[in-house]
Amino acid sequence: MSDISFTGRAAVVTGAGAGLGREYAIELARRGAQVVVNDVGGTINGIGTSHAAADQVVGEIRAFGGEAVASYENVATVAGGERIIGTAVETFGKVDILINNAGIVRDKTLVNMEEESWDAVMNVHVKGAYCVSQPAFRNMKEHHYGRIVMTASGAGLFGNFGQANYGTAKMALVGFTNVLRLEGERYGIKVNTVVPNAATRMSEGAMTEEMHKKLKIGSVPPAVLYLCSEECVDSGMCINAFGGYISRSAILTGAGVVGIETPEQVRENWHRIVSMENPVFHNSLPEMVTSILDNDLIRKG
Ligand code: NAI
DSSP: OOOOOOTTOOETTTTTSSSHHHHHHHHHTTTEEEEEOOOOOOOTOOOOOOOOOHHHHHHHHTTTTOOOEEEEEOTTSSHHHHHHHHHHHHHSSSEEEEEEEEOOOOOOGGGOOOOHHHHHHHHIIIIHHHHHHHHHHHHHHHHEEEEEEEEOOOIIIIIOTHHHHHHHHHHHHHHHHHHHHHGGGGTTTEEEEEEOOOOSTTGGGSOOOOOOOHHHHGGGGGHHHHSTTOOOOOOSSSSEEEEEHHHOOOOOOOOOSOOOSHHHHHHHHHHHHOSSSSSSSOSSSHHHHHHHHOHHHHHHH
């Protein structure tokens, strides 16, 4: 089997000055991609700015003969998103790949969460994904090709104490993926989500030393690079990647019960209503509703 190559592909990686983003940018460039290394260069809480992070990674890529250009823009503004994608288009002529990876944390339990911590996390993860994806999507639509990877988190998918803002923001990106998957279908744009766990500066405080040792950062890029490749023709996937383990998580729906008309019937049927035996995957909201309305028992009234 041949190696996965990105020769001729222009990629944008947000938050690529450190951690996982840096790994993606370097590996994409090693495999021939031209890369925009975007990073605002702040702390894990989103404080401060610096050109050093993005410059360092661009330097590393150029040192092995790869092609990269730095962008220091904040993903969380429309103007920043336009300029990040503008850099790719002006330098490399287009954008084929976008990895929405930039992220911050401001962990607090709900009762202690101030508006500023809520907004800061929403802005970088959710608004940031919108601000960068929109101009990227427009360019990809024009040339009928695109691969977008969102970055979610188990904090949203499975829950994590003290991360109400972060878990909510990360789960929003699963919804964003589900919608963009449908909007990109006609234009060859595949949109998927990665759910990583890796030893980075961000995860340091949230993991035991033992976990940090096992969650080697290099276990995440293989999944992300595959999702960015031409060979990945799936869209809407949510892929967990950590410690050499890769799997899919999905929103599945139980078989449920039809003909319920009173709260007492809900009570009587509760165990069947919440049972996840024989779950079904639905491709879209209309497909989900139609499949239920077409159910024989409902049709017969
Ligand atoms: P990191 O802190 O090492 O890297 C994040 C990078 O994003 C930093 O270089 C930072 O400067 C940049 N960034 C932050 N705000 C930005 C903005 N507004 N505009 C541009 N750049 C910005 O963190 P790590 O661990 O590499 O995280 C990467 C992504 O993976 C994040 O989205 C994070 O939420 C997510 N994630 C990480 C997990 C882990 O175990 N490390 C677990 C689940 C999700």
